[in-house]
Amino acid sequence: MTNTKTPARTKEERKQRGRVDRTVMFPVAPPKVELPEDYSTWLAELKQRVQVERLRIVITNNTAMILLYWDIGQRIFEKQKTQGWGTKIIDRLSFDLREQFPEMKGFSPRNLGYMKAFAAAWPDPAILQRGVAKLSWRQNIILLHTLKTQEARL
Secondary structure, eight states: OOOOOOOOOOHHHHTEESOTTOSOOEEOOOOGGGSOTTHHHHHHHHHHHHHHHHHHHHHHHHHHHHHHHHHHHHHHHHHHHHHOGGGOHHHHHHHHHHHHOTTOOOOSHHHHHHHHHHHHHOOOHHHHHHTGGGSOHHHHHHHHHHOOSHHHHO
């Protein structure tokens, strides 16, 4: 059995994970002592920016969902006005939407009924976009249940 030593590696080669002869290597982050002095401040600013944007994304997503629910509710409201209650629009729509979008939640008959009530409670899209869409769907449902007049909700 021969004992062959591996050749000494350079500093740059030691910072790589895996064997040097691989075609894909993953760099290792340098130790904190090797970073510039202002790195911590810079990192804190970036973290804050990421947090602000994450919150903005959540709010934008919520607004889009509320507007979608209002639109669905408005369409249900109009369809039932023209075709009547006995057509079972909500039950059929619930089945079809859940079949088409199985990864999405919120298309139960009960929730579609809430969408209809929501659209009926806020017939003016301008009011909806100014304030109501900034609330969560749950908060909007609570408003519908606890406050019976539009003036009280406003």
